[in-house]
Each structure stands twice: as structure tokens, then as C-alpha cells.
Amino acid sequence: MLSFVLRRLLIAIPTIILISVFVFTLQKLLPGDPVLAMAGEERDPQVLEYLRNKYRLNDPIFIQYINWIGNAFVGDLGISLRTNQPVLELIMEKLPVTIQLAVIAILIALVIGIPTGILSAVKKGSAVDYCANAIALSGLSIPNFWLGIMLILLVSVRWQLLPASGYVPFFEDPLKSVSVMIMPAFVLGTALAATLMRHTRSAMLDVLKSDYVRTARAKGLKEQTVVLKHAFRNAATPIVTLTALLFGELIAGAVLTEQIFTIPGFGKLIVDAVFNRDYAVVQGVVLVTAVGFILMNLLADVAYVLLNPRLRSSS
Amino acid sequence: MKFARNVLLFSTITMTAMSASAQDLRIGLQSDADVLDPDQSRSFVGRIVYASLCDKLVDITPDLKIIPQLATSWSWTDDGKKLTLKLREGVVFHDGTPFNAEAVARNITRSQTMPESRRKSEVSSVESTTVLGEYEIAINLKQPDSTLLAQLADRSGMMVSPDAAEAAGADFGLKPVCSGAFEFVERVAQDRIVLKKFDDYWNKDAINFDTVTYLPIPDNTVRLANLLSGDIHILDRLAATDLQQAKASSAVNVTSAVSLGYQGLTMNIDNGEQANTPWGKDKRVRQALSYSIDREILNNVVFNGAFAAGNQAFPPNSPWYDKSHPIPERDLAKAKALLAEAGYPNGLDIEISVPNTNVPTQVTQVVQAMAAEAGINIKLVTKEFATLLADDSAGNYQASQIGWSGRVDPDGNIHQFVTTGGGINDSNYSNAKVDELLNAARQFSDPEKRQLSYAAANKILQDELPIIYLYHPTWIFGVTPELSGFTTYPDGMIRLENVKFEK
Numbered sequence: 001m002l003s004f005v006l007r008r009l010l011i012a013i014p015t016i017i018l019i020s021v022f023v024f025t026l027q028k029l030l031p032g033d034p035v036l037a038m039a040g041e042e043r044d045p046q047v048l049e050y051l052r053n054k055y056r057l058n059d060p061i062f063i064q065y066i067n068w069i070g071n072a073f074v075g076d077l078g079i080s081l082r083t084n085q086p087v088l089e090l091i092m093e094k095l096p097v098t099i100q101l102a103v104i105a106i107l108i109a110l111v112i113g114i115p116t117g118i119l120s121a122v123k124k125g126s127a128v129d130y131c132a133n134a135i136a137l138s139g140l141s142i143p144n145f146w147l148g149i150m151l152i153l154l155v156s157v158r159w160q161l162l163p164a165s166g167y168v169p170f171f172e173d174p175l176k177s178v179s180v181m182i183m184p185a186f187v188l189g190t191a192l193a194a195t196l197m198r199h200t201r202s203a204m205l206d207v208l209k210s211d212y213v214r215t216a217r218a219k220g221l222k223e224q225t226v227v228l229k230h231a232f233r234n235a236a237t238p239i240v241t242l243t244a245l246l247f248g249e250l251i252a253g254a255v256l257t258e259q260i261f262t263i264p265g266f267g268k269l270i271v272d273a274v275f276n277r278d279y280a281v282v283q284g285v286v287l288v289t290a291v292g293f294i295l296m297n298l299l300a301d302v303a304y305v306l307l308n309p310r311l312r313s314s315s
Numbered sequence: 316m317k318f319a320r321n322v323l324l325f326s327t328i329t330m331t332a333m334s335a336s337a338q339d340l341r342i343g344l345q346s347d348a349d350v351l352d353p354d355q356s357r358s359f360v361g362r363i364v365y366a367s368l369c370d371k372l373v374d375i376t377p378d379l380k381i382i383p384q385l386a387t388s389w390s391w392t393d394d395g396k397k398l399t400l401k402l403r404e405g406v407v408f409h410d411g412t413p414f415n416a417e418a419v420a421r422n423i424t425r426s427q428t429m430p431e432s433r434r435k436s437e438v439s440s441v442e443s444t445t446v447l448g449e450y451e452i453a454i455n456l457k458q459p460d461s462t463l464l465a466q467l468a469d470r471s472g473m474m475v476s477p478d479a480a481e482a483a484g485a486d487f488g489l490k491p492v493c494s495g496a497f498e499f500v501e502r503v504a505q506d507r508i509v510l511k512k513f514d515d516y517w518n519k520d521a522i523n524f525d526t527v528t529y530l531p532i533p534d535n536t537v538r539l540a541n542l543l544s545g546d547i548h549i550l551d552r553l554a555a556t557d558l559q560q561a562k563a564s565s566a567v568n569v570t571s572a573v574s575l576g577y578q579g580l581t582m583n584i585d586n587g588e589q590a591n592t593p594w595g596k597d598k599r600v601r602q603a604l605s606y607s608i609d610r611e612i613l614n615n616v617v618f619n620g621a622f623a624a625g626n627q628a629f630p631p632n633s634p635w636y637d638k639s640h641p642i643p644e645r646d647l648a649k650a651k652a653l654l655a656e657a658g659y660p661n662g663l664d665i666e667i668s669v670p671n672t673n674v675p676t677q678v679t680q681v682v683q684a685m686a687a688e689a690g691i692n693i694k695l696v697t698k699e700f701a702t703l704l705a706d707d708s709a710g711n712y713q714a715s716q717i718g719w720s721g722r723v724d725p726d727g728n729i730h731q732f733v734t735t736g737g738g739i740n741d742s743n744y745s746n747a748k749v750d751e752l753l754n755a756a757r758q759f760s761d762p763e764k765r766q767l768s769y770a771a772a773n774k775i776l777q778d779e780l781p782i783i784y785l786y787h788p789t790w791i792f793g794v795t796p797e798l799s800g801f802t803t804y805p806d807g808m809i810r811l812e813n814v815k816f817e818k
Contacts, residue, residue, distance in 0.1 A: 032701030036708060039357060039433070043708075043738050050430045083504055084350045084488055090504060149536055156544040164540040165532060167506055262532045264506030272347070272505060277701050 108189030117200025244300030395459030465724030575721025587710025662690025
């Protein structure tokens with residue numbers, strides 16, 4: 001097991017290097033001059049030149065990359081061109097926010113997605129199945145931003161039940177923190193719930209057709225035990241992988257959701273950074289996200305092995 | 316109806332409860348501020364925060380008169396080369412350092428010499444300072460500069476604690492120390508900036524809040540929703556398209572002032588290859604484009620009539636507006652005749668660069684539709700804003716829909732755009748007479764003489780049209796009815812003196 005994890009970690013290294021090169025060069029291809037974007041309405045040529053030198057934007061791109069990755073290796077991701085804050089500090093400030101959002105969203109997705117998936121597989125072809133499918137389909141097709149705005153107008157403006165937007169740190173005021181987070185997490189979670197529901201349904205349908213399920217039923221087990229204990233456990237493997245992969249989708253979804261609900265998280269950090277040509281921040285955020293994504297996949301693989309004993313010998 | 320009344324009642328109760336307890340004022344900003352150092356700052360929204368954080372030497376009234384703030388009085392020598400300021404006594408910075416002439420001198424030096432300073436051009440006319448006493452200082456100029464006082468009414472005049480600034484260097488913005496009504500508490504980027512009342516503020520009786528929290532909420536709909544639900548008390552820049560909804564709501568008071576800025580079409584006259592078109596070379600086609608536009612209709616269609624139509628660098632309500640050149644009526648026949656005279660009786664194509672956001676796109680589309688009737692085919696080239704700026708600066712455009720946030724002194728709205736070699740003269744327009752007039756306007760201390768210079772320059776600019784001015788934005792604020800005493804200023808700042816929650 002340990003050697004399996006180590007091997008996977010080694011494979012991850014060239015991937016991360018490749019990503020870092022990619023992020024760095026792609027960003028340099030962006031049109032627009034970061035110094036001009038920084039200068040805003042004031043454009044003193046002397047200041048522009050000073051800033052170019054300060055942030056070493058006049059160096060050849062290769063040297064710039066080596067400098068950046070070298071510093072990144074020891075945990076220094078540079079400072080934000082816009083606010084002068086260290087990038088690492090910004091990331092550490094935003095990461096918990098997005099993780100909190102992601103965790104609540106995943107919980108909502110799991111709570112909605114898995115039971116409805118199981119239910120519609122068990123009641124295949126019934127009204128329940130069609131209903132669940134219709135809901136899933138709308139969950140997939142309703143755009144995040146529309147659902148977000150509608151919820152704000154209804155829940156916050158009309159009913160005045162929840163705050164319209166913003167963020168409160170969890171440890172400052174847990175209740176308020178969750179109450180602010182619940183709408184964005186719901187918006188983010190519903191799309192994921194739909195995907196989860198569809199996959200749970202098809203995985204369950206496959207498993208329910210298998211011989212051992214028929215055997216279990218023939219033994220006279222209660223249908224509930226057959227479905228939840230025997231069938232679902234096997235169907236769960238692909239669902240775990242999917243949930244890990246959804247992490248990527250979650251970050252992508254968070255970009256939009258955080259923008260709408262003004263949540264100072266990762267997604268908002270990167271969008272604002274791109275528009276302000278805040279190179280150091282964009283690079284830092286993408287690098288950290290990529291590493292996070294690779295780790296999530298690794299975690300999924302490990303969970304996979306734990307769930308499915310047959311994979312253990314081959315690992 | 317009953318439901319609506321309940322909601323109203325509920326919101327009133329919650330707001331009253333809020334106001335009775337913490338006296339925390341929450342302000343929703345359109346975007347996040349950049350670095351919080353007046354010398355390094357470059358964003359408009361940052362200035363809104365400074366209005367409570369950092370006092371200036373002088374301030375302005377809603378009708379642009381200069382009034383005392385940290386300087387109580389001032390006088391010019393007759394040659395206009397020396398400005399003597401008398402300073403307010405008993406003022407301290409947030410770190411306890413006393414404010415005096417020495418501090419002013421060090422602040423001006425900082426604006427001039429700090430490598431990261433964006434204020435250099437604003438105080439470039441200053442040669443030296445002379446401390447005349449604990450509370451009196453003379454600013455000696457290289458040449459007469461009538462714009463200086465107005466600069467001191469903005470970021471160049473914001474006084475930071477000199478010791479704290481020296482110790483922090485370029486990182487001063489992470490924890491700014493000024494002398495304003497509120498002191499810095501914390502900042503979470505993209506989330507909030509929190510200030511608390513400064514107990515030793517010289518004018519503390521006019522301050523009625525314990526804390527102020529600035530929340531950047533970029534989405535217009537969401538920002539308004541926050542105001543409607545009572546989560547914020549003041550909303551910065553209500554979208555003109557939301558005006559009807561806000562006015563209809565009893566939970567919002569709307570207040571506005573025409574801004575100092577402008578929006579228009581900057582024409583590429585002589586900046587690189589792309590200037591080699593009839594648009595760069597023949598003023599008659601530019602005049603034709605200007606005549607094809609109905610600026611009032613533009614204002615009505617895109618902004619519900621809430622903004623101000625315009626044709627000069629200053630809005631029509633400004634004391635600097637040249638009344639002998641009012642906003643031209645749309646005149647299609649004249650536009651067509653001008654095109655024919657220039658040799659294009661069958662019309663002409665033009666590419667206009669546009670930032671890829673809603674408002675500029677809508678504005679240019681309306682212009683496109685109007686110009687088409689005169690035979691001018693406009694092709695919109697949408698660009699992301701940072702790209703547009705870089706392209707304009709490099710000359711990669713024929714015409715560009717861009718504007719300026721505006722300055723208190725008229726010079727800031729015109730000089731650097733149309734004088735030869737001006738810092739933001741992206742059209743590379745050059746006219747010796749205009750240079751002469753605008754340089755002279757900088758030096759006259761007599762407003763009437765300045766006015767005449769601007770009018771004479773405007774006459775030439777109206778004929779040659781390096782910039783076709785279209786409209787002047789209006790600062791529209793949404794304010795909860797619980798607040799009283801809030802006044803809008805043409806500089807769009809939120810000043811909190813004598814603003815309070817009604818009990």
C-alpha cells in the first residue's frame with residue numbers, strides 16, 4: 001500500500017512541473033501589460049519602468065520561470081501586484097473559505113444525489129424514477145448564476161431569511177458562517193447532485209442485475225438489506241472516484257458561485273487576479289489548485305483500493 | 316400587499332435593532348480597493364475608503380470649492396510660485412504622532428521621491444518646502460501651478476504618519492496609519508475592509524459610527540439585493556438600469572450627483588500605422604460621426620436618462636464647461652454632407668475598440684445604430700479592459716470607447732489627453748495652439764483667465780475632435796432610509812461627517 005502511494009506521488013512530480021510550465025507560459029501569452037493594468041489611470045513612465053524592474057518583468061521569460069519555480073519550491077510564491085500581500089498568505093486566507101464551501105456543497109450533493117439515485121434505480125421505470133430524472137436534468141441545466149440570483153432575490157430580499165452575500169469565518173461565528181454559506185453551497189451542490197444521481201443510478205442498475213444480488217434475494221434477505229448493504233457497497237466504488245473528480249468541477253463552479261455571492265475564496269481570487277493581470281497570484285493559485293487536484297485523485301485511488309479488496313494484491 | 320408590509324415592518328425592526336446596538340455602518344462597494352497607501356493607490360474605490368481613513372490638507376464642497384481640512388487657511392504669493400498653508404492644531408495621527416508642518420513636509424517628499432509613488436506627476440511642480448513654524452508651511456513651486464490645491468484635495472494631500480510610513484516602506488498599505496475620522500482595523504482582500512472610530516479625531520463630534528465596514532460586492536444585482544435586505548446601508552454606484560426598481564422600493568433612498576468624469580470615443584489621430592485612415596487624417600469624417608449621434612437618446616436608451624449627455628471634457632453643470640459650444644443636435648444631413656465633402660458620399664467603415672463589459676458595449680451599439688443612418692459602418696472590436704488599455708497606448712486601434720474618472724481641477728480632465736506628448740494622449744494628437752492654451756491655463760491663478768484659456772482650447776478641440784465626448788456618468792448611491800445626512804459629491808466619495816442613523 002505504501003509503495004503504491006509513493007509510486008503515485010513520484011508520477012505526480014513531472015505532472016506538476018509540466019503544469020507549472022504551462023501556467024507560466026500561457027499567462028505570458030495573455031494580451032495586456034500587467035504594469036499598465038497596475039498603473040491604472042496614472043501612467044508615469046518612470047513608475048512603469050520601476051515596477052517592471054521591481055517585478056523582474058524585463059528578464060527573459062526562461063529566467064523569470066526559473067526564479068518563480070525556485071522560490072515556489074521553498075514556499076515563496078511572490079507578492080500580489082495589486083495589494084502587495086504575499087501570494088501564499090492570500091492563498092492560505094482563501095483556501096479554508098473555498099474548502100468550507102466545497103465541503104458543504106459536496107454534503108448537499110451526496111445527501112440529494114445518492115438517495116435519489118438509489119431510489120430511481122430500485123424503482124426503475126416508475127413515476128419516482130422519472131421525477132428524479134427530471135429533477136436531475138434541471139439541476140444540470142439550470143445555470144449557476146441564474147439560480148444564485150433567483151435565490152438571493154427570493155430568500156434574502158423577499159423573505160429576508162438569509163444574508164444575501166458575503167462570508168463569515170466558521171470559527172468566528174459558526175451559525176452565521178453556515179447561514180451565509182448555505183445558499184451558495186446549495187447552488188454549487190445541486191449541479192453536482194444531478195451528476196451524482198445519474199451515476200449512482202446507473203451503477204446501481206448494473207449491480208442490481210448481477211448474480212450475487214439475485215443470490216442474496218434468493219436467500220430471503222430483506223430488500224432493504226440487499227439494496228443498501230450488498231448492492232450499494234459495490235456500486236459505491238465508481239461513485240467515490242466520481243466524487244473526487246467532481247472536486248475539479250467544484251473549483252470551476254466555485255469561480256462563478258463565489259463571484260455571485262461575493263465569497264472571498266479561491267475562485268474569486270483567481271478571476272480578479274486574471275482581470276488585474278496579477279501574474280503572481282494567478283500562477284500561485286493555479287499551481288496550488290493543480291497540486292490539490294492531483295492529491296484528490298491520489299486519495300480517490302487509495303479509497304478505491306480500500307473499498308475493493310480485489311485491487312489490493314495488484315497494487 | 317400584506318406580505319410586502321410585513322417584510323417592510325420586519326426590515327425596519329431589524330434595522331432599528333442594528334442601529335441601536337453596534338452603530339456599525341456597512342457600505343457595499345462596486346469593487347475591491349487596491350493597495351491602501353495614498354501614495355501608491357490607483358483605484359477609484361480606494362479613494363472612497365480614504366475619505367474616512369485619511370484626512371487631506373484641503374477638501375472640496377459639492378460645488379467644487381476648496382475648503383479647509385487639515386490646513387485651516389492658505390495664501391498664494393503674487394507670482395503664484397509660493398503657497399503658504401496654516402495648519403490645524405491639536406491633530407494627531409492614528410499612532411499618536413502629532414500632525415505639524417514637519418509632517419506635511421515629509422509627506423510631500425514621500426509623494427515625490429518614493430519609487431512606487433503614483434503621485435509624482437501631481438506634485439511635480441513642487442520645488443521645495445519650508446517649515447515656517449510648528450503649524451505653518453510654505454510650498455515653493457518651480458513654476459506657477461494653479462492645479463496644486465486641487466491635488467492637495469485628493470490623494471496627494473492625504474497625510475500619513477511619517478514615522479509609520481518610513482518604517483513600513485512600500486508595505487505601508489498593509490496597515491495604513493493616517494489621521495482621518497476612522498483608523499484601520501483589518502482587511503481581508505475581496506471580502507472586507509474594517510475601520511473603527513478614532514477617539515482622538517479632531518472633529519470627532521461629527522462622527523456617529525463606531526465602525527465602518529466596506530464590502531466589495533461587484534455584481535450590481537447582488538449589491539442591490541444586499542441593500543434591499545438590510546445587509547448594507549450605503550450602496551456605491553447603483554446601476555442606472557436598476558434605478559426604477561430602487562426608486563420604487565421604500566427600503567432605498569436614491570441620491571446622485573453628476574461625476575467629474577467623462578466617456579467618449581478617443582480617435583487615433585497619429586499613433587502608429589492604424590492612424591493612417593480617413594478617421595485619423597480628416598477631421599470632417601470625425602465631425603460627421605459626432606453629428607450622427609444623438610447624445611440625449613444615447614443617455615435615455617442606455618442609462619434611463621440618469622446620466623448627463625456631454626460634448627466636452629467637463630460636464631455641462633461644471634463651472635469650466637464652455638457654454639458657447641453646447642451639446643450639438645443630431646444632424647444627419649450635415650453628417651452626410653461632411654462625408655461627401657471628404658470624398659466618401661457612399662459612407663465609410665470604422666473599427667471601434669470597446670471594453671467587453673455591458674455598458675460600453677451597449678453605448679457603442681447605440682452609436683453604431685445612429686452612425687449607420689449617416690452611412691458610417693461601425694465594427695465593434697470588443698477587448699478585455701487590460702488589453703484595450705495596452706492596445707490604445709500602443710496605437711493598435713482606430714477609435715476606442717474609453718473615458719476618465721475625472722479630477723477636481725479641470726486640468727486633470729484635459730491636459731494629459733490632448734497636449735503634445737501628454738501622459739495619456741493615446742490618440743497622439745498635437746496642436747501647438749492647444750498646448751499653449753492648456754499650459755497657460757495651468758499657470759493662471761485667476762479663474763476667469765483660466766476659463767478663457769479652456770474655452771479657447773475647447774473651440775479648437777470641438778473642430779478637430781481628437782476625442783468625441785459622449786456622456787458623463789452620474790454617481791448614484793442607494794442609501795437606507797434609516798440614515799440621514801448623507802450628501803453626494805461630484806467626486807463620488809462617501810464622506811461620513813454628520814451622517815447618522817435616525818433613532
